[in-house]
Amino acid sequence: MIHFNRFTLENGLRVIVHEDNTTPMAVVNVLYDVGARDENPQQTGFAHLFEHLMFGGSVNIPEYDEPLQMAGGENNAFTTNDLTNYYIELPAENLETAFWLESDRMLSLAFSEKSLEVQRKVVTEEFKEHYINKPYGDVGHKLRALSYTSHPYRWQTIGKELSHIENAQLEDVKNFFFRHYRPINAILVVAGKVTTEQVKALAEKWFGDIPSGEKYVRSLPVEPPQKASNFLEVKAKVPLDALYKAYHIYPRNDQRYYAADLISDILSGGGSSRLHQVLVKEKKLFSNIDCYHFGSIDAGLLCIEGKLVKGVKMKDAEKGIQEELEKLQQNIIPERELQKVKNRVESMLAFEDMGLLSRANNLAFYELLGDAAFMNKEFENYERVTKEDIHREAQIIFNEKNSNTIHYYAGN
């Protein structure tokens, strides 16, 4: 049970306080309700590029990192398709430094041309490092583009192509900031050796006078139900053939999401999971196989990916997967297996909750979903899933018409 207090400043900034006296540290986490899904299709990768620019100095503070390091703090940030999250961890005595830094960059950035120029290059190198210069690095992009026709999940947070990042202009940066980085679109979580009274006073002092901004109302293209399977064949300079399949699942707030999540654990959560046991250990069709999903707020994808053992034919590998999916569609899973994946979730949540930073991140995320208190109800949502739910959802999700497949061949 994660305890927290919550209040809202007059400018609309939502503030959550999680008191934990067992640590000498404090975490200040600022989540902005903007991610890659909010980008213009001609300017993809912008939310993430923008995250980099948030470290390039703000209106009153030329250097973001230095004063924080001076206060013994560390920070980082991440951008997903759904949101952008910034966090600081520092000795609780120096908490106010974090308020000073975070509030100034919410007030306004410095918008330096130099910072934009450098970060364009840095992000270009990040793009190359993870998506171009790695074997199979382009699959994530291809799988999204194959599976989504309309929803902006069809591109990755890093962006569709390098040129979008290279063409970003300072004017775009300013517009993006004043549209999305306003108190009304943000959630502040303060956790650790702090008191709610102290946080209230600091929040008023540092964030209270920032203009509220306009509430960003999201209206994204809706992904129509997929009517027929999609298929793509790729040849690339990689050593092994690989197979990728993606299926549409449910939004994060939908109860069926939990069944889909448990299905991915049944298929590949650990050494006793079905795909690993049957396809890697028994049939030796794959040298490794994984099933995972995006965990995205709008309806995401559940993916299966594996590398084929040399000499195995693509159609045999695919048949192997298909047979395992059909077992889930045809038979109700044993009670013990369902209990196993629920126990796995219980344990995973407990380990997640150990970290102060992770608690702060999660409180912000659940508040974005609608209510930070959802965090304490999460396990109940999993417990509610029945064998029949798994059976029904396996039939719906793994319907051939809902599938997107990439055959990725090793070539020269």
Next chain:
Amino acid sequence: MVNRSQAPAIKDAVDFEILLKPYEKFNLDNGIPVYAIRSEEQETLQLELIFPAGSWFETENLIASATNFLMKNGTSKHSALEINEMAEYYGAYLNRACFHENATYTLHCLTKHTADLLPVLQEVILDPVFPEEELSTFVQNMKQKLAVNLTKCDFVANRHIDKFLFGEFHPYGRVSNMLAYDALQTESLKAFYKKHYTYNNCKIFIAGNLPANIIPLLNQYFGSTKWNGEELIVRPELPVLPAEEKKYRIFNDENGVQGAVRIARPFPNRYHPDFGKMLVLNTIFGGYFGSRLMSNIREEKGYTYGIHSQIYNFRQVSGINIQTEAGRDVCEATVTEVYKEMERLKNEEIPEEELSLVRNFMIGSILGDLDGAFHVIQRWKNLILNDLDENYFYNNIRIIKTITAAELQQLAQQYYNKEDFYELIVI
């Protein structure tokens, strides 16, 4: 209106008192030492068994890691699948790892399931049988994984640079290869297991919310017999054989858009008086986000997504390794800039403000690292396994708080000389 151009007052690092929470120590009935850090606030625990069974002790390449990996894949009573099912049913993670010196088995679980999981852990440690088929699947899959990794410039660069520093026959420089995987035999795994995973070579580290009867439980499963006999492991002396040639350019992928840059030199191990001081200089040079290398090569020039300098924590001999992946056309410029930053540290004293920032950053980061029982036991483990105690830890903190700019400049003059560094670019 609040004055935003004025930074709030801060408490300085030198004023933080850092305490390493002491461990409790028990001995099991057969003498196995158990080091424990309790924390009632969590519902989880971590239990780690450690053996001197790392690559240092192997007589053929890959034996140590293969043995460590396959212990979990079949006992005389249960198959790999059954073992995984028993552990995973309780939502537990049963992980293994093999390093240069030691090999470990670690259980992470909810405290309430401890008694159900110890029998599984016991079986894996005391009764593995190394089935032929498990070995052949392992070999096949590891070779496939290696084939993929060998197409990555960073992976290839890491293999080469360690080979240059320590020699390809030394455990620190030896790398996996297809032939070595093919040569693995279950008989040699069994022999390696029998010799190294014995009760008298075992140490146990446990942290978190411990059940009240943890010691009786550990005694029941690991403390009541002299399992696997009493082998005395002698640490062999293994000389390092660094490469003669210092400068390398390797083409791994003619279409590569980035190059992996590595600039490295050998460095004394943690017992040398310069080691703790060098940790401070290394942080300034390339050990944190605001480092000289990051500021210049990422934040000023945009050549890379990240550049870091690290000091290896190896026991016999250490090394300094600067590493980055940079744009193909700026790799050479990156190398030039790295040496330029070394020269600056040799020629100019570090400004007091920068030094004070790094002191604060390092102390703050240690404070954060000591948060929670799992982190505290990790610190103790590193000390104990290296035959050190808390004095070493406190001495390093004293160094961070008191080292002077003049001392750091001297260190730079001694250790940041271009001619001592191996230099490698893999595209």
